[in-house]
Amino acid sequence: MKRIKLEIAYDGTDYCGWQLQPGLPTVEAQINKALSALLGEEITVIGASRTDSGVHARGNVAVFDTETRIPPQKICLAVNQRLPEDIRVQSSIEVATDFHPRKVKCRKTYEYRILNRNIALPMERLYSNFVYYSLDMGAMQRAAGYLVGEHDYKSFCSVKTQVKDTIRTIYQLSVRKEEDIIIISVTGSGFLYNMVRIIAGTLIEVGRGAIPPEHMTAILQGCDRSLAGPTAPPQGLTLMNIDYITDNIE
Amino acid sequence: MKRIKLEIAYDGTDYCGWQLQPGLPTVEAQINKALSALLGEEITVIGASRTDSGVHARGNVAVFDTETRIPPQKICLAVNQRLPEDIRVQSSIEVATDFHPRKVKCRKTYEYRILNRNIALPMERLYSNFVYYSLDMGAMQRAAGYLVGEHDYKSFCSVKTQVKDTIRTIYQLSVRKEEDIIIISVTGSGFLYNMVRIIAGTLIEVGRGAIPPEHMTAILQGCDRSLAGPTAPPQGLTLMNIDYITDNIE
DSSP states (O other): EEEEEEEEOOOOOOGGGGSSTTSOOOHHHHHHHHHHHTTTTTOEEEEEEEOOOOEEEEEEEEEEOOOOSSSSHHHHHHHHHHHHHHHEEEEEEEEEETOTTTTSSSEEEEEEEESSSSSOOOOGGTTTTTEEEOOOOOHHHHHHHHHHHEEGGGGGGGOOOSOOOOEEEEEEEEEETTEEEEEEEEEEEEOTTTHHHHHHHHHHHHHTTSSSSHHHHHHHHHTTTSOOOOOGGGGEEEEEEEEEESSOOO | EEEEEEEEEGGGGGOSSOOOTSSSOOOHHHHHHHHHHHTEEEEOOOOOOOOOOTTTEEEEEEEEOOOOSSSSHHHHHHHHHHHHHHHHEEEEEEEEETOTTTTTTTEEEEEEEEEESSSSGGGGGGSSEESSSSOOOOHHHHHHHHHHHEEEEEGGGGTTTTSSSEEEEEEEEEEEETTTTTEEEEESOOOOOOHHHHHHHHHHHTTTTTGGGGGHHHHHHTOOOOOOOOOOGGGGGEEEEEEEEBBBOO
């Protein structure tokens, strides 16, 4: 028995998120179906990150166990033949049989894209959040600085979750502009439910002048969701990659 | 009576091209419907460029005549409220009543995007042509150089057209790379049917070593469609903008 780790890219537009939900189209359901058909075994993957409906990925991670004799690196191309075009496995490697993608320490990087111009661009509508009012990049960058480090991010967590420990570490949080797209890039030890979208929504409030950058400290310390900005819409968010310190048995 | 010029961006994925076709979804049909509803007049636009099914635009141009008292610049935002999200008018200005977008001299710029990596990326599938084998950028750039200037581009024109005069001028044709996207950018006085997609298909053949760059001269001189490469698929193509020397009456 081997455990295989997949890196998976997908366009979340047409899916009700990653996680299996009976009767609904999900990325996990597509992956399970394609792997089961390819390998002739009943496969159920364990995903690293349960992205929400409409959220995209460049490098989500999932593992599964198999008896197959197909070389691990070749599973990637073979399974892509059985997947719809909006899901593409980027790599497949063998990992230790006890490697669990939600239990091993990792760094996750997300990007949140904001299309900031007067009029929307159709080709960006599924992959960015359109904001027509002008945003102060300097203010957003200063606010981002306050959020880096180890903090209790309870104010940046959806009240719809039951999680007790809301302390996380953000290693980097940057705001840059490429033509009329503002890209918020954040790397952390893990993220609370909706955390990146609430950070993005809060930085947008800062950008339009509704919240001063230096209020970030009080928002963090208040540990109250109502202090932060709104949850920015899902289509701007992409899970870029998940770095595990050790995952390859080779 | 005023003539209004629109710059229009659209995602061509779900349309059977620009031009009206009874019973089929086209960009022109959507624009006519939205303008007619907004202005309370029966509007039929004249388009500058009849893009094909699946081809995108950042700045196609269309004009129409109206009796409206809405200020020309405001039509843009008002009509967008009545358009689907995959079409967005970028600007609206008044032009001379005899301005015809296909008869006035202009420079059109197209971009053709090639996703060049081992495995496709789902979020690029509708906006690029995926090529998994490696492409020689230098060879493509040298080949592009031969195509610049005033030439008979009959070899780069679909045989499905009846056009007699196949002489055109290409002002610039560049090939650049941004991460794993190769972008072919071409500006010309006008383009024959499928010309940009045949240029792209030919440059891809050059990139993979099937045609030497210096063969471009013989391909041009041969005036025979079968000498050039295949027509690259539509989703990689975007009409970026159309520059008219004079169009604004102000």
